[in-house]
Amino acid sequence: MLPFRSEIRNSPSKSTIKIYLSDESLDAKIKKHLEHFDEIEEIEIRESIGQNRVGENITIFLKNDVDINKMKQSIDSSLWWYFEEDMVDE
Numbered sequence: 001m002l003p004f005r006s007e008i009r010n011s012p013s014k015s016t017i018k019i020y021l022s023d024e025s026l027d028a029k030i031k032k033h034l035e036h037f038d039e040i041e042e043i044e045i046r047e048s049i050g051q052n053r054v055g056e057n058i059t060i061f062l063k064n065d066v067d068i069n070k071m072k073q074s075i076d077s078s079l080w081w082y083f084e085e086d087m088v089d090e
Contacts, residue, residue, distance in 0.1 A: 001022050002022065003022050003079075003083045004019055004020060004021050004030075004079055004083070005019075005020050006018065006072060006079070008068055008072055014061060014062075015062075015068050016059050016060055016061055017059075017060040017068065017071065017072050017075060018057045018059055018060070019034075019060065020054050020057050021054065021056075021058070022054070024054060024055060024056050027056055027058060028045070030058060030079070031043050031045060033078070033079075034060065034075065034078070037074070037075070037078075039062055039063055040060055040061070040071075041061045042060075042061040043058060043059070043060050044058070044059045044061075045057075045058055045059075046058075046059050060075070
């Protein structure tokens, strides 16, 4: 199983990036890890609603005029690096 999956969610008010972790106990650590991105306005840990396979997700709100597709790629790359480093440390 992959350590995470991410997706762009479009909404009338503001598009977001949602991160779903396989291990929800890492939510706070990953939130802290993502805070280094200047393009991120806010990060929230939220209860997942619907047919998701996890109980929580990390919701990322971007600043205005930030390309959401490029940010998703940057966040995904950063998370892959994070999980590769974490696995090496074990």
